[in-house]
Amino acid sequence: MPGIINKKQLEYLTSLKAPSDPLIREMEEFAAQKRIPILNSASIDFLENIVLIKRPANILEIGTAIAYSSIRIARLLTGNATIDTIEKSKDNINLANEYIKRSKLGSRINLLKGDAFTIMPALDKKYDLIFLDADKQDYEKLFHLSLIILKKGGLLFVDNLLWYGYAASKSVPKSFKKSTIYIREFNQMFINYPDIHASIFPIGDGIGIGVKR
Numbered sequence: 153m154p155g156i157i158n159k160k161q162l163e164y165l166t167s168l169k170a171p172s173d174p175l176i177r178e179m180e181e182f183a184a185q186k187r188i189p190i191l192n193s194a195s196i197d198f199l200e201n202i203v204l205i206k207r208p209a210n211i212l213e214i215g216t217a218i219a220y221s222s223i224r225i226a227r228l229l230t231g232n233a234t235i236d237t238i239e240k241s242k243d244n245i246n247l248a249n250e251y252i253k254r255s256k257l258g259s260r261i262n263l264l265k266g267d268a269f270t271i272m273p274a275l276d277k278k279y280d281l282i283f284l285d286a287d288k289q290d291y292e293k294l295f296h297l298s299l300i301i302l303k304k305g306g307l308l309f310v311d312n313l314l315w316y317g318y319a320a321s322k323s324v325p326k327s328f329k330k331s332t333i334y335i336r337e338f339n340q341m342f343i344n345y346p347d348i349h350a351s352i353f354p355i356g357d358g359i360g361i362g363v364k365r
């Protein structure tokens with residue numbers, strides 16, 4: 153018997169969605185062309201739903217890239233809600249600035265330029281939602297930095313916890329071996345961490361949700 157989710161089922165579900173706006177489509181095409189990793193369609197859908205349900209006032213993203221997810225989130229914000237987003241790559245900062253300008257959402261998106269390891273300890277705000285999407289070898293340290301500035305009841309959203317399927321696979325290509333070990337170690341720690349209620353969902357590339365107790 154086929155499982156619920158296979159390629160056909162995913163294609164069917166994706167085909168039901170109304171096409172996204174031209175800027176979003178352009179960003180998706182640009183990212184694909186330049187091989188810049190951004191949240192895939194199932195994961196960004198999931199994140200958007202969380203934003204709509206939780207209505208966070210203060211959001212932090214660790215890993216902006218071209219500001220695709222920042223813009224998708226910012227489009228849904230109301231009232232005084234804003235997103236701070238951290239990026240260390242100069243090239244990506246320039247691209248993100250350009251796209252944020254074109255999105256006309258500059259008043260909602262605060263691009264913090266530099267390394268999250270320096271920026272996060274200096275932040276004096278507490279967040280309702282933190283989206284961790286940086287280099288995989290840094291996940292564990294960034295997780296601990298995130299917990300310090302996440303409000304009680306706040307939600308941590310972590311991408312790539314199935315790591316292209318390799319986290320659960322016996323055969324891992326050489327170029328993915330190290331990163332797969334980092335992700336496996338992170339998953340063990342994340343799912344058993346006493347200060348959060350954590351779950352990992354088989355959505356997109358594996359999404360971790362941790363709610364701070």
Ligand SMILES: C[S@@+](CC[C@H](N)C(=O)[O-])C[C@H]1O[C@@H](n2cnc3c(N)ncnc32)[C@H](O)[C@@H]1O
Nearest residue numbers: 190191215217220221239240241267268286287
């Ligand atoms: C997967 S991409 C982010 C994609 C973006 N969240 C989206 O879905 O549209 C990861 C980004 O994190 C940035 N990054 C990785 N480690 C970082 C760190 N320690 N501080 C700041 N940025 C970091 C990388 O330069 C890269 O642009």
